[in-house]
């Protein structure tokens with residue numbers, strides 16, 4: 078293992094990573110470095126454990142539609158390789174520089190979430206370097222498996238607080254040959270939310286179904302893929318028209334969706350876990366605060382891009398938005414450090430659940446070596 | 457078992473819902489894996505989550521192990537009782553608590569049958585994971601096993617549909633994991649609970665996601681000279697980017713058996729039948745259905761039959777679903793395996809199974825979820841012939857190993873239970889098992905929930921397995937401080 082600087086650990090294998098974890102008091106884990114501002118401020122950032130030399134695309138099993146990737150492989154690079162075979166890993170979060178390990182660890186997702194799910198739904202197996210010095214695997218390399226505990230779920234979204242993901246096995250999907258997006262625009266937030274939810278209740282098999290709101294106008298976007306993409310987008314266009322929106326069908330739709338992805342980021346972003354019914358009220362709240370909204374309509378997930386403000390007034394805005402959207406959990410993602418220090422980015426946690434999470438943490442990482450303090454409840 | 461425990465159980469659930477009579481208890485001595493039977497000390501049938509809490513808490517106070525049981529249709533011995541323990545039977549918790557169609561969620565108790573969920577949200581919606589046992593099996597059992605079904609290749613498994621759980625932990629505390637919303641902050645503990653085979657607690661309330669019913673369905677069956685040829689067709693269909701709603705294969709032996717029950721009139725001289733169903737928007741089905749038929753023909757299919765109407769489609773499915781029960785007519789006993797292989801290794805693994813079958817002199821029928829590579833080899837035997845049951849089990853074991861060696865898994869949907877725990881070391885190294893144990897200990901440090909299942913050898917939570925044995929006390933101390 079080489080050390081670029083005294084403070085950086087760059088393992089080249091899972092075993093090296095596990096040994097490093099076991100020997101070091103506490104580490105900050107870094108993949109592509111695109112989301113280091115998420116979560117609570119770390120208790121220590123003295124030593125950084127980086128996945129960048131775990132960068133092998135271990136296997137792409139085209140016939141089985143699976144792949145094995147080391148955690149430091151950039152998602153973009155992996156997608157290029159899969160695309161060459163007409164396939165894709167159905168994860169399209171923003172952040173070009175993100176690694177697969179970082180995407181899985183943060184549970185991040187993009188518009189394809191609508192049809193294909195989150196990292197938790199696409200990761201078949203994991204290899205992790207644990208703080209006790211062991212390298213453990215869970216799951217399998219096949220698309221169906223129930224042997225053993227599903228530690229892949231535990232590690233997905235754990236923000237590196239239980240160990241370092243060193244390798245993941247993922248399920249791939251055929252890449253649709255053509256795309257087409259039906260777009261409906263309106264300036265009444267309830268018309269937008271209702272139309273989006275209405276589409277979510279139709280058996281459309283859309284690849285993505287988003288809504289957005291910015292300033293005084295919003296839109297519903299339904300993306301279709303495959304041989305019949307245009308015909309189905311046309312059918313969705315008519316539904317949106319009948320719901321009172323101004324409509325359009327867009328074949329060259331990549332830019333539309335790039336915007337949806339990019340708008341999941343900003344100087345201060347709240348990710349809201351809502352339900353379909355709460356999307357209308359959510360748009361009202363967003364409008365009141367001048368926030369931009371991107372949402373996965375069927376899943377009730379929304380990203381609120383808050384206006385830039387001084388740290389203390391931004392913290393106050395977050396508190397107001399949370400209160401207005403309760404009981405939907407609102408997690409502060411991107412935000413200035415001062416704001417993250419002033420308020421808990423995770424929001425309140427249920428005490429019984431938090432207790433169980435702490436028990437999990439103390440079994441996997443009793444000495445709190447991995448990203449100490451970053452997670453929910455200061456885990 | 458101290459008498460006061462039984463007294464507490466009776467006080468909590470009512471006299472008539474606590475069984476201690478040996479004769480009555482024999483009803484519960486096995487689940488669907490009849491090869492194993494254990495009579496528990498007591499069986500209790502609580503009627504509410506509060507009663508489950510009282511039962512589990514009483515067991516905890518007395519240090520008595522317990523096993524949760526849904527409908528008892530499991531095929532891996534997951535609900536096999538523990539002789540010294542209590543069986544917690546959940547069949548009386550069968551209320552659908554909320555049908556929240558506006559948010560596409562349903563909330564129910566664990567004893568609700570799988571099919572009742574789809575029925576409650578029909579006709580506009582359905583709940584995709586559809587085990588063949590769906591008329592009887594409980595959603596609680598589905599959660600515990602992460603059950604699958606014919607439609608899972610396209611739609612995903614139980615774990616992709618459970619968004620929230622209310623769980624009674626082994627110390628009697630109640631915890632809410634997940635909810636109706638997705639991506640709630642914190643560890644994905646409901647994700648971890650799904651598939652944990654009753655070893656992490658009892659699910660007393662389950663929230664699932666339901667989805668719109670597909671606009672259209674079209675089904676065909678294609679006949680081939682051998683499973684290998686049919687397997688080739690599966691690969692071609694998947695490679696062409698088609699994602700069928702279901703793609704199921706039956707071999708000669710299972711076709712013969714099913715024909716006796718379902719009378720579909722399928723040709724008698726074929727080696728394999730491939731059932732392919734496309735569901736979804738009519739426009740997409742129209743665009744792809746002919747491709748599927750053509751790919752089957754190109755892969756050597758002797759005949760492709762398209763279901764003309766719903767009745768004929770039902771007959772096709774009856775053939776597939778009859779395969780397990782029908783085997784009972786062909787063979788006095790059979791042993792079901794549930795291994796998974798990478799789809800691309802199908803031909804060689806089937807050849808290996810055939811070889812193993814010839815060597816042992818026992819017939820093996822193959823019925824499987826071809827898209828997922830999930831095989832269900834049915835090892836046929838006659839338990840009345842001395843030694844045959846043992847030989848069948850041995851052969852089943854060799855089949856499992858062949859699948860693991862091909863890069864697969866020992867179980868795709870039936871779970872490890874007691875049946876496959878001895879194969880766990882074939883798939884997992886000691887460090888992997890130690891990591892599993894960490895999780896189990898976080899939920900149930902006293903090891904009272906369904907002991908003796910999943911893990912190949914019993915372990916205690918006090919010890920820290922693996923190379924770093926020196927820390928248990930420190931670990932415990934830190935645990936308290938956090």
Ligand SMILES: Cc1cc2nc3c(=O)[nH]c(=O)nc-3n(C[C@H](O)[C@H](O)[C@H](O)COP(=O)(O)OP(=O)(O)OC[C@H]3O[C@@H](n4cnc5c(N)ncnc54)[C@H](O)[C@@H]3O)c2cc1C
Nearest residue numbers: 526527528529530534588594596597598600604654659869
């Ligand atoms: C003919 C037949 C066909 C089948 N087909 C399929 C199939 O296609 N796909 C498939 O996946 N399976 C199939 N199975 C297997 C079985 O039906 C499933 O595993 C089912 O999910 C078991 O449900 P159950 O209610 O019968 O659970 P049980 O057998 O009662 O229990 C199974 C496990 O779940 C645990 N458990 C039960 N309830 C709870 C709860 N509330 N909380 C925590 N743990 C609990 C038990 O402790 C046990 O470990 C089939 C079985 C049969 C007999």
